[in-house]
Amino acid sequence: MSIEISENYSLRPYNTFGIDVQARFFTRAYSHSDLNEAIAFAKSKNLEILVLGGGSNVLFTQDQNKVVVLNRLMGKQVEQENENNYFVGVGAGENWHEFVQTAIHNNWAGIENLSLIPGCVGAGPMQNIGAYGVELSDVLHSVEALNIHTNENHVFSLNECELGYRESIFKRKEKGNWIITKVNFELLKRPRFKVEYGAIQNELEKMNVDILSIEAVSQAVCQIRSSKLPDPKVLGNAGSFFKNPTITIAQYDQLKQIDEHVPFYPVSDLEVKVPAGYLIEKCGWKGKQIGSCGVHHLQALVLVNHGNAKGIELKNLSEEIIQSVHEKYAIKLEREVNLY
């Protein structure tokens, strides 16, 4: 066996909430063969496998009686190109923002709005990461994955990934069955800028940008994100803790009777999305701290660990928030973060 396996290993450095739980077994995988070894080891111990990338969308509420595998499959290269596109293959263990920077450096357009999202490339399709008007589904070509039960390798086409708002087949009906090993992107040779999102326009103006470039858009996004979202290295968090609820127009009309100022974003002719951060703030949670848990003072959608919070305490806080938003607005918030 070539992988190194540690026993009763703290996962604190491997989740951005900084929750101190232990993995029964812990290993790092740098290749397909490491992954296959880790799978065989888990089978021999009759334990489940849990794959972590950046650990930026998980909340651990207990010790993990599992084989935790840190996915470190690397590599990023153009594999094909045509008149309009670069087809870029990226190892699931690559850091997302470093990949975005590589793309900008090489003039591969399409992911500049997704700058500074924490985590690894493999987590992107898991929850269809998105920000400032762009979602991974806009640039995804396919996803390569290894089946934990059969050791089969499969290439999921964009359609097969069943991507939705912070959703995918990997979070739903195929949950726990696959390890994402590589993500293939279809990036653009000529940028199609998406800067309608209000804050980006303002930021670009502040930066005195005359000629738009993917670099300028990336810089604007980095500036907005770092002004509002806490840096997990400084304050434990997992980005948006809840999803923005999608409701029908009829529900939105009712919501307006309770609060006429609730913002909305159209989703379709029948539905709108409302910012959960607004609802949470209006319920008085923004900036609140209970023990070591808190709601961020600049973005109410983000729960934070001020020090030694336990996962279960953060979960309890999230339940209180769900309940109070439900009482005031009759809307049931859903968590975006995965609980383990």
Ligand code: EPU
């Ligand atoms: N708002 C408040 N109070 C708050 C936070 C937000 O009133 O404390 C209201 C404001 O009206 C604001 C609106 O909510 O204009 C939207 O806020 P923001 O632009 O900060 O975005 P968001 O809806 O809170 C979503 C994503 C983020 C993504 C941003 C930017 C979800 C769950 N979250 O947040 O994604 O970065 O838009 O596109 O969809 C993540 O998924 O981890 C994440 C950070």
